[in-house]
Amino acid sequence: MKTIKVMIVDDVLFIRHVMIASLEHLGVDCIAAESGKAALELFQQHEIDVILMDVMMPDLDGFETTRLIKAQSGERHVPVIFMTALSESDAIQRCLESGGDDFVNKDIDPIVLLARIRAHARTKELTRQIHQKSDEISRLYDELSNEYQMARHVMESITAENDMQVPNLITHLKSMSVFNGDLFLCARRASGGVCFFLGDFTGHGLPASIGAMPASQVFFESNRQQSSLSETAKRLNSVLTRCLPDYMFCAAIIGELDAEGQYLKIWHGGLPDIVWLKEGEGITRELESRHMPLGILEDNEFDASTRTFRLKTGEHIVFQTDGLIESIGTNGEMYGYERLVGLLGRSARERQTLTSYVPGLLEDWQQFCGDNLEQDDMSLIVLSPGPLNPPEGRVELPDLLPWKTELKLSPDEIRSDIDPVNFLLSQITLPTCYSGHLSYLTTILKELYSNALEHGLLELDSSMKHSEDGMMEYYAEREQRLQRLADGEIAMSIGLYSPDAPHTLHITVSNTGEGFDYTSIKDGEPVIEGDELHGRGVALVQGMCKHLEYSDKGRTVEASYVLS
Amino acid sequence: MSITLEKDASGKQLNIAIEGVFDFKLMQEFRKSYNTAEDVECFILDFSGVEYMDSSALGMLLNMRKSVGSETRIVIKDAQPAVGKILAMSRFDKKFEIES
Known part of the structure; x- marks a missing residue:
């Protein structure tokens, strides 16, 4: 133990000497002051542990x-x-009032005095340690x-990309610390719609918000690439499973509202029920989560399926993290x-806006x-239907360079599980302003591909499809012939290569079969007249394309589609 | 990809909700959904979950129309824009009630 240093303050020389003698004998380091003034000076010059003070x-x-000493020593x-x-x-009362910590009789046994001194020295040391720790903490x-x-x-900087200028989405976000464990992201789609993400990471504060960084990046990047909602969900899950430690995950809702503000597509994993309110009626639907939160499942276990809802006027859809409830x-x-x-339902019934x-x-x-501030982060988002305001800075139709992508399929490749049309379309990246055309292009290519396969290579007769049973038979036969198919090829190409028509896509689908009577499937318009059950595919494609032409005995079909 | 059936309290209305890609792979399930229904006066086809539909699905719908008879109502409800466009282009409003 460190030697204790005591200052004895007494104007009587005899007492100073007696005290010094008895304490030094017990191993205490002593200095003495003959007056208060001297004590103040010595106190400044020495590191003193305990002071013995005459009154x-x-x-x-x-x-x-x-x-004065107490005032000087501060903390x-x-x-x-x-x-x-x-x-x-x-x-005694005055001793304590002046800031004294203890008092003893002058004739106290030196051993007892030493015990008291030691106890106070210990308190002083502990106090010093606490101050040191608190300095360190600050x-x-x-x-x-x-x-x-x-x-x-x-x-x-990352969330600065958030486009909050969408009146259909009203957000109430509240964070318990500088960093929010809740994350709300929102971005406009090139189609004019809006895509949003509401997530609640395990915990709160900085650790919880770390996951927000990869999540935001993936969300905005995915949106720039016009990925589907399922694809976005898949990518978010994948990055969070990779980045977050095992005990951390993110309960989330990912949603997309179309430009008309009519269709709401949702992926919901682990957040509280989504509440549907109808003005004047109350609560019309409570939608439970269907998936596990993001950041838990591996890519191959993840379920990215979404649900779509048609919204009606006067409806409000309330999304939230668990902070509020x-x-x-x-x-x-x-x-x-x-x-x-209860509160939401009452408000909605009373037709409140x-x-x-x-x-x-x-x-x-x-x-x-009340004053109970120790709460979780909370977010409340209210979505209402109706046409969205046009996104700012809409892109003009860009100039494109000519290009062409082609796919040739052997029988084995035709039989494979990969959908050739989706695959072909995934190989091309159209400027985002054209993304709205993808569903039409999918329909055109799928219909032309089906015809090339079913009538070209498999030589099926579409008149079979006239009746329910015939249709069953047709597809059973299709399956059988497909399994047996040994030769042949289907080629599909899509490209933009005519200098005269700079925004026209050319699509070609050809097969190496014997050819077929394309007029039998071509004349389909108007489609539904006379219960004509076949030929709708081509009629549909015709309706979507600027031009459609079969040639080479039906082995080749060429279509042109205008991007506008 | 699936079909969910739900009868209303009166038993006269059958709700058929289709989800995912609606094409010939759903043919048997779809056919069963209306063929096994008895005393139904109105079929509601909930299309809100249909992400994609091709011409074979149009054929399946026309077959349903034939099978249940012209006096039975068939309502196609809440089709998404791309699917709704296909129904409109094929003039399906002539044989079905299209509700959006």
Whole structure:
């Protein structure tokens, strides 16, 4: 143990000597001051552990000296033990008032005094350690704050891409720390629609928001590439499974609303039920999560299936993380899904408009929570149908260079599980402003491909399809002939290569079969007249294309499609 | 890709919800869905989950029309834009009630 250094303050020389002699004998390091003034000076020059203070001294008395020493030492704790005579018992109160820590009789046994000194020295040492730790903590805190600031800057740059100028989506986001464990992302689609993501990462604060960085990047990148909602979900899951530690995941909803604001497509994994409100009616639907949260399943286990809903006027769809319903109120209970749904339902029945019921809900929530601020992050998003405002900075039709992509399929490749049309289309990347055309291109290619396979290579007769049973037979026969198919090839190409028609896609599908009577499948318009059950495919394609022509006994079909 | 059936309380209306790609691979399941239904006066085909439909599906719908008879109502409901376009181009509104 470190030697304890004691300062004895007494104006009587004899007492100073007695004290020094007895304490030094017990191994205590002593210095002595003959007055309060001298004590103040010595105190500044030495590292003193405990002060033994006489009360009655000329000029500065013990009380005043103690007050001055305590004031000088600031946060540093220096124990002061008053030495009193029995007759001064009334002064005990004043000893403590002046900041003294203890008092002893002047005739105390030196051994007992030593024990008291040691106890106070220990307190002083502990106090010193606490101060040192707290200094360290505040230094770390400053460092951390700086680091947070930097990380926050990175986060804000990433989420700066968020397009929040969509009146159909009203967001209420609240974070419990500088960083939010909830993440809301929103981006416009080239088609004029909007894609959004609401996620709740396990935990909150910086660790929870780390997952937000890869998630935002993948979300915006996926959106720029016009990936489908399922594809976006798949990519988000994949990156989060790879990046996040096993115990962390992200409950999320990914949604897409079309430009007309009519169709809502949703992938829902692990967040609370989505609530459908209808003005004047109440709650019309509560949609449960169908999937596991993102960041858990491997790519091959992940289910990216989505659901689509047609929205009606007067409907509001409420998405949320669990922050709101799991808030703990002043009564120690959770806010709860029931209370939320009750309030929303009541508001909707009373035909309240969006602007009034959400603030009402938040007010109720705040009242419920009172001063209970130890809560999770919370996000509430309300979506309403109706045409979206046009995205800012819409792209003009760009100039394109001529190009062509071709696919040739052998019987084995035709039998494979890979859909050749989706594969071919996945090989080409159209400028984003053309993405709306993909579904038409898919239909055109699929219909022409089916004809090339079924009538060209497999030589099936489409008149079989006139009846229900015939249709069953037709597809059974198709399967059988496909399994037996030994020779032949189907070639499909798509490209943009006519200088006269700069925005016209050319599509060719040909097969090496015997040829077939294409007029029998071609004359399909108007399609539904006379219960004509076959030939609709070609008629459909004709309706979508500028030009369609069969040649070479039906072995080749050429179509042109205008991108506009 | 699947078909979900739901009868209303009266038992006279059958809701057939189709999800995913609607093409000939669904033929048997789709056919069974209306052929096994008894005393149904109105079929509601919920198309909100149909992501893609080809001409074989159009054929399947026409077969259904024939099979259930012209006095039975068939309503195609909530088709997504791309699918709705295919129904419109094929003038399916002549034989079906298209509701959106």
